[in-house]
Amino acid sequence: PDRRAAMYAIYTFCRLVDDVADEDAPLAEKRKLLRGWRQIIAGIFAGRTNNALTRILRVAVLQYRLREADFIAIIDGMEMDAGAPIVAPPLPILDLYCDRVASAVGRLSVRVFGDDSTSAEDTAYALGRALQLTNILRDVPEDAKRGRLYLPYEYLRQENVATNPEAAVVSPRLPFVCLRVAKLAMRYYKEAETSMAHCDQKAMKPARIMLASYKPLLMALHHRGYDYKKGRVSLPKWRKMMLAAQIYLP
Incomplete structure (x- = not known):
């Protein structure tokens, strides 16, 4: 994707995991959803995509040499906010x-x-x-x-x-x-x-x-x-x- 599409995909990823942290749901459910996001990111870096967002992120990862650790760090941060x-x-x-x-x-x-x-x-x-x-x-x-x-x-x-x-x-x-x-x-x-x-x-x-x-x-x-x-x-x-x-x- 071009730079703007890549940035929008990163922004969308951040917003979606942020929504998990902020939603009024039991902690176990939030953690399950965040685990799901960890699997999605692992899949993107392994070449597995199943929707527009993951496809754009996959191309961005390859084109701009984005690092898996940075995506995981964002999820870790949201997990800090998801609990107490x-x-x-x-x-x-x-x-x-x-x-x-x-x-x-x-x-x-x-x-x-x-x-x-x-x-x-x-x-x-x-x-x-x-x-x-x-x-x-x-x-x-x-x-x-x-x-x-x-x-x-x-x-x-x-x-x-x-x-x-x-x-x-x-x-x-x-x-x-x-x-x-x-x-x-x-x-x-x-x-x-x-x-x-x-x-x-x-x-x-x-x-x-x-x-x-x-x-x-x-x-x-x-x-x-x-x-x-x-x-x-x-x-x-x-x-x-x-x-x-x-x-x-x-």
Whole structure:
């Protein structure tokens, strides 16, 4: 397929496994569905296809040298969300989550964009984490209503904020936790910008658009002092933006 068709197929795969994680079904049923997706991915890499999506992904795998491990990482990330709500994860677990649900998508995307260099991999590593941390900061109140709290345990403890989602979201110390997460995200944005400078500039145009869209969202949250009573800072989910940004692909 062309780059756009390949990107749309990757986006569709992500959306479908995300839907499994988010649906209101017993954990055993979700795990069964995700196991099914693992088998589908294994089949694609073994040359077995049975519908339009798997056929397009099979061609994309061959054409852009996509890696099975990145597809599996995305499923692993959704499995983390499928079980008990994630609440105050330790930093290494938060980093693993960001890698699976965001950076792995980036690793597939940069190859489709046309750059499989080490610098492109580094861009995916950093930009994925930056985007996901920004999403986490944007969605703190909404996540708390669902019993989730993605802010790291270490920062919550150091700022004397409860690890209970409902208590954390009303804590006067919450902005200090958010500031620390924002600093981490900003570090990753800077790392992504540095890596991007060494990449194929035409291939990286969608990634640059993502960075240029999401970094101001982080700054807007910062200027509000992470005061969620002021309403939600809105931007489409980054996966949808990635899909939109790929209109700039050659």
